[in-house]
Amino acid sequence: xxxxxxxxxxxxxxxxxxxxxxxxxxxxxxxxxxxxxxxxxxxxxxxxxxxxxxxxxxxxxxxxxxxxxxxxxxxxxxxxxxxxxxxxxxxxxxxxxxxxxxxxxxxxxxxxxxxxxxxxxxxxxxxxxxxxxxxxxxxxxxxxxxxxxxxxxxxxxxxxxxxxxxxxxxxxxxxxxxxxxxxxxxxxxxxxxxxxxxxxxxxxxxxxxxxxxxxxxxxxxxxxxxxxxxxxxxxxxxxxxxxxxxxxxxxxxxxxxxxxxxxxxxxxxxxxxxxxxxxxxxxxxxxxxxxxxxxxxxxxxxxxxxxxxxxxxxxxxxxxxxxxxxxxxxxxxxxxxxxxxxxxxxxxxxxxxxxxxx
Numbered sequence: 225x226x227x228x229x230x231x232x233x234x235x236x237x238x239x240x241x242x243x244x245x246x247x248x249x250x251x252x253x254x255x256x257x258x259x260x261x262x263x264x265x266x267x268x269x270x271x272x273x274x275x276x277x278x279x280x281x282x283x284x285x286x287x288x289x290x291x292x293x294x295x296x297x298x299x300x301x302x303x304x305x306x307x308x309x310x311x312x313x314x315x316x317x318x319x320x321x322x323x324x325x326x327x328x329x330x331x332x333x334x335x336x337x338x339x340x341x342x343x344x345x346x347x348x349x350x351x352x353x354x355x356x357x358x359x360x361x362x363x364x365x366x367x368x369x370x371x372x373x374x375x376x377x378x379x380x381x382x383x384x385x386x387x388x389x390x391x392x393x394x395x396x397x398x399x400x401x402x403x404x405x406x407x408x409x410x411x412x413x414x415x416x417x418x419x420x421x422x423x424x425x426x427x428x429x430x431x432x433x434x435x436x437x438x439x440x441x442x443x444x445x446x447x448x449x450x451x452x453x454x455x456x457x458x459x460x461x462x463x464x465x466x467x468x469x470x471x472x473x474x475x476x477x478x479x480x481x482x483x484x485x486x487x488x489x490x491x492x493x494x495x496x497x498x499x500x501x502x503x504x505x506x507x508x509x510x511x512x513x514x515x516x517x518x519x520x521x522x523x524x525x526x527x528x529x530x531x532x533x534x535x536x537x538x539x540x541x542x543x544x545x546x547x548x549x550x551x552x553x554x555x556x557x558x559x560x561x562x563x564x565x566x567x568x569x570x571x572x573x574x575x576x577x578x579x580x581x582x
Contacts, residue, residue, distance in 0.1 A: 276489035322567035335449035337381035388574035392526040395547035410437035431458040463509040483528040483573025523579040535575030
């Protein structure tokens with residue numbers, strides 16, 4: 225059995241290292257070619273997840289790394305350069321330890337269901353959850369496997385969405401009949417929440433650089449109960465924006481995704497300083513373009529990153545305001561915004577700020 229598990233994990237590591245696949249894809253591809261008879265695959269998935277989280281503490285080539293891991297000789301560590309940078313702003317060890325825990329947040333979709341009825345139904349179906357104290361339509365689920373068996377999940381009455389993502393949309397302060405531009409919209413979870421908060425009255429412009437992602441987003445929004453007559457679909461690179469007028473703008477920017485390591489541990493393998501700097505430059509271009517939009521009162525900027533190069537450092541010379549959501553102080557004192565952390569807020573790592581345009 226141990227040899228089968230070692231072969232499985234070594235192959236999985238190949239798919240992550242060489243192909244850059246996220247864990248779910250790497251696991252599926254490995255499972256197709258490496259069978260582990262007598263092993264519970266849910267348990268093997270968690271072992272694979274822990275291996276990737278431990279990647280930076282393991283030495284040598286793939287098979288050597290897997291040997292050390294199976295012997296228990298590992299720690300959960302960020303890459304050394306990341307540890308050194310983040311240690312300027314926070315205690316890194318509790319952050320790293322928190323990656324082991326995968327928090328599952330679930331938004332109740334009021335476009336399709338009533339909150340109280342959903343809560344009662346989930347309870348009757350054996351789903352163990354806690355209602356969030358800050359957002360009434362948000363719950364934290366303790367048994368995700370059971371949740372995915374419910375009719376509510378299959379009917380898109382409940383949607384897995386991290387609390388940090390939910391709070392980003394809450395920061396928009398959506399009102400009925402708002403005109404809102406979502407500049408990097410796919411996969412569409414935030415767009416559907418905008419329409420939920422606006423009770424399907426918002427005139428929403430969704431943009432993404434990838435046409436296939438946009439097509440999938442449209443299909444998803446339909447399933448989520450969004451009134452597609454109110455949604456305008458724009459295929460564009462938002463570093464060169466074509467939309468000129470709106471009331472509010474959401475820029476949930478592409479990033480290193482360093483804030484979602486607990487949910488996607490393959491990031492531990494492929495996270496580099498160069499990747500952070502690449503996305504930092506891309507984000508700056510998108511911010512500059514978004515600021516040209518006429519009539520908008522503000523831009524909500526969010527990024528699922530732990531690094532100031534993708535967050536606070538963009539706003540040293542811009543007029544910002546703290547969003548009306550719960551969270552922690554930013555890394556830099558003279559920048560307004562909110563930081564969310566897995567080890568403090570039980571969310572993905574996010575930076576969120578409101579850029580004032582008027």
